Amino acid sequence: MSGKKAAPADPARSLALLWGSHSKPGRSGLTVRAIVGAAVELADATGLEAVSMRLIAEQLKVGTMSLYTHVPGKGELTDLMFDSVYGDLYADVDEPARQPGGWRGALEFIARRNWDVLTRHPWLHEVPTGRNTLGPNITLKYEAELRPLDGIGLTDVEMDSTLTLVLTHILGTARAGAEQARTQQESGMSDEEWWLTTSPVLERYMSAVADRFPLAGRVGTSAGQEHQAIMDPAHALTFGLTRILDGTALLVADRT
Known part of the structure; x- marks a missing residue:
């Protein structure tokens, strides 16, 4: 299953697995929950591409073929893994709505929780x-994240669009942070070290064309000195989220 692109999940089989029992053991004593847990551990350590039924079986100390009686393929397994890691996102469906600060505080809480999951996995x-095949945890997540927006004057479509805007920002910023961390690991050089090495060379070339790119030179230098890197994911997260929430506040005020 590793080394080549996995077959896509069969939605019907994924839904049956997602909404079925994960704790019922088969003849070998295995459960879907145990298989998914081992797969998530492997993915956290090595990435999704490296996860295979063989490695999961080795971790669980069972035969590889015994896994297929529970999970038919990596596509369905990935759907189960995706749903599983969101299972403990919130204590209950109303936790986001209980946060101080009304809908704005709730969305900030939602953003932090999603950021944490994406950073851990x-x-x-x-x-x-x-x-996405909608499993129980993803469905509960959607319900929990919509509740703080209900009754503040937005239409259903605007509620969905507001939540999508926040989550898309978190996803994009977290992805940039993950790529940054991977680059640091592969290069053996921190962003600050890279900047200190690259900056003098870049300045030498940029000085020769400063009249052509005055804004690029000035703003790029200011941002690089501030972050000591191409970007600071934590700063980008907070800055973008604040602008999104400010815009949403204007929409809510207009509706009410």
Whole structure:
């Protein structure tokens, strides 16, 4: 299953697995929950691409073929993994709505929780999200994240669009942070070290064309000196989220 592109999940089989029992053991004593847990551990350590039924079986100390009686393939397994890591996102469905600060405080809380999950499980960025198979945890997540927006004057479509805007910002910023961390690891050089090495060379070339790119030179230098890197994911997260919430506040005020 590793070394080549996995077959896509069968939605019907994924839904049956997602909404079925994960704790019922088979003849070998295995459960879907145990298989998914081992797969998530492997993905956290090595990335999604490296996860295979063989490695999961080795971790669980069972035969590889015994896994297939529970999970038919990596596509369905990925759907189960994706749903699983969001299972403990919130204590209950109303936790976001209980946060201080009204809907704005709730969205800030939602953003932090999603950021934490994406940071703990960077392999989530490898999972296509265009057609997620809706499992129980993802469905509960959606319900919990919509509740703080209900009754503040937005239409249903505006509620969905506001939440999508926040989550898309978190996803994009977390992905950039994951790529930054991977680059640091592969190069053996921190962003600050890279900047200190690159900056003098870049300045030498930029000085010769400063009259052509005055804004690029000035703003790029200011940002690089501030972040000691191309970007600071934490700064980008906070800055963008604040602008999104400010815009949402204007929309809510207009509606009410």
